[in-house]
Amino acid sequence: xxxxxxxxxxxxFGRWREFSAGMWAWVFHKFTGxxxxxxxxxxxxxxxxxxxxxxxxxxxxxxxxxYTTVITALESLLVVRILEVGLLAVAVFHILNGCRLLLVDxxxxxxxxxxxxxxxxxxxxxxxxxxxxxxxxGVFG
Amino acid sequence: xxxRYSSFERGGRRWLWQRITAAFLVAVLAFHFFLLxxxxxxxxxxxxxxxxxxxxxxxxxxxxxFLLTATFHGVNGVYNALVNQGLSGTQETAVKAVLGVAxxxxxxxxxxxxxxxxxxxxx
Numbered sequence: 001x002x003x004x005x006x007x008x009x010x011x012x013f014g015r016w017r018e019f020s021a022g023m024w025a026w027v028f029h030k031f032t033g034x035x036x037x038x039x040x041x042x043x044x045x046x047x048x049x050x051x052x053x054x055x056x057x058x059x060x061x062x063x064x065x066x067y068t069t070v071i072t073a074l075e076s077l078l079v080v081r082i083l084e085v086g087l088l089a090v091a092v093f094h095i096l097n098g099c100r101l102l103l104v105d106x107x108x109x110x111x112x113x114x115x116x117x118x119x120x121x122x123x124x125x126x127x128x129x130x131x132x133x134x135x136x137x138g139v140f141g
Numbered sequence: 142x143x144x145r146y147s148s149f150e151r152g153g154r155r156w157l158w159q160r161i162t163a164a165f166l167v168a169v170l171a172f173h174f175f176l177l178x179x180x181x182x183x184x185x186x187x188x189x190x191x192x193x194x195x196x197x198x199x200x201x202x203x204x205x206x207f208l209l210t211a212t213f214h215g216v217n218g219v220y221n222a223l224v225n226q227g228l229s230g231t232q233e234t235a236v237k238a239v240l241g242v243a244x245x246x247x248x249x250x251x252x253x254x255x256x257x258x259x260x261x262x263x264x
Contacts, residue, residue: 030222033215033218033219034219034222036215037215037216037218037219040211040212040215040247041243041247044208044247044250044251044254045250047251047254048250048253048254050188050191050254050257050258051253051257053188053257054188054257054258054260060187060188060189060192061189063187063188063189065188067188067191068186068187068188071183071186071187072184072186075183075184075186076184084178084183088174088178091170091174095167095170095171098163098166098167099167101163102160102163102164105160131178131179134178134179134182135178135183137182137184138182138184139184
C-alpha cells in the first residue's frame with residue numbers, strides 16, 4: 001500500500017527550492033509542452049509557403065520557389081540551427097518523460113520514479129550533444 | 142492510500158485520449174525528427190523532395206494523422222494546464238472556444254499545405 005505524502009501545491013512555483021524530482025518532472029513536462037505546441041503553430045505557418053509555391057513548376061525545378069527559398073534562408077542562419085538544437089532537447093525530454101508517465105500510469109516502476117526522471121534528463125543530454133554536429137552541419141560555410 | 146493528483150477530471154475521456162495520442166506521437170515525432178534531420182538534412186530541403194514524400198499515400202496519411210494527433214495533444218495539454226492553474230467559469234469557456242478555433246485553423250492550414258505538396262489526395 002502506498003503512503004500518503006503531502007507535497008503541497010506544485011503550482012506554487014515560489015517554493016521551487018522545496019520541489020522533489022517528481023515535481024521538477026511535472027514542471028519540465030509542462031514547460032516543454034508549451035514550447036512544443038507554440039512551435040507546432042510556427043512550423044505549420046512556415047511550411048504554408050508551400051501553398052504559394054505549388055504550381056510554380058519552373059521555379060520548383062530550379063529550386064528557387066518561395067518554399068525552398070524560405071527554408072534554405074532560415075537554415076543558413078546559425079541562430080535557427082541553435083534553436084533547432086533547443087527544440088530537439090525539448091522534444092526528446094518531452095518524449096522520454098512522456099514514456100515515463102505512460103509507464104507510471106500503467107503502474108510500472110512506481111518505486112523508481114525519481115531514478116527514471118534523472119535517466120530521462122541524462123539521456124536527453126546525451127542525445128542532444130550527440131546530435132549537435134548533424135544539426136549544425138553546413139552552417140559555417 | 143495515496144491522494145489522487147491529476148490535471149484531468151475524474152472519469153473524463155480527455156485523460157485517456159491524451160495518453161493514446163501520446164503513445165502514437167512518441168513514435169511518429171521520433172520518426173519525423175530522424176527522417177528530416179538525420180536521413181535528410183534540414184538545409185537540403187526542397188519543394189520537390191517534400192512533394193515526392195507527400196505523393197506517397199502512406200506518408201501523406203501518416204502526416205495528416207500526425208497533424209491531427211499533435212494538435213489535439215498540444216491543445217488539450219494547454220487546456221488542462223490552464224484548468225490546473227485554476228481557470229474556471231466564463232474564462233474557461235472563452236479559452237476553450239479560442240483553443241477550438243486555433244485548432245481548426247491549424248488543421249485546415251496543415252491539410253491545405255499537405256494537399257499543395259501532393260497536388261490533391263494521393264489515392
